[in-house]
Amino acid sequence: MKKADNAELNLDFLNNYALEDEIYLQLDKLQALTASQALMHSTEDLDIPKKYYQHYSLIVDEHVLALRKLLNQLFD
Numbered sequence: 001m002k003k004a005d006n007a008e009l010n011l012d013f014l015n016n017y018a019l020e021d022e023i024y025l026q027l028d029k030l031q032a033l034t035a036s037q038a039l040m041h042s043t044e045d046l047d048i049p050k051k052y053y054q055h056y057s058l059i060v061d062e063h064v065l066a067l068r069k070l071l072n073q074l075f076d
Helices: 003-042 050-075
Strands: none
Touching: 003 050
16 A cells, blocks of 8 residues: 555545544534423423524524534545
């Protein structure tokens, strides 16, 4: 194997490693968002405005889209 091939393989490995790290970060964010959203739904306090539920849903949607893009990059 040539040095250029080794360098390319190492670069691919590092890129995949960085993508994997970003994927896990997005998963952690989604887990935190869904946990806080579940807490909001389980509370007896009904004074939480509907806009907060909508806001959390939009944020979760954004993170799911970001996660999907990262997964597409990883498997391309």
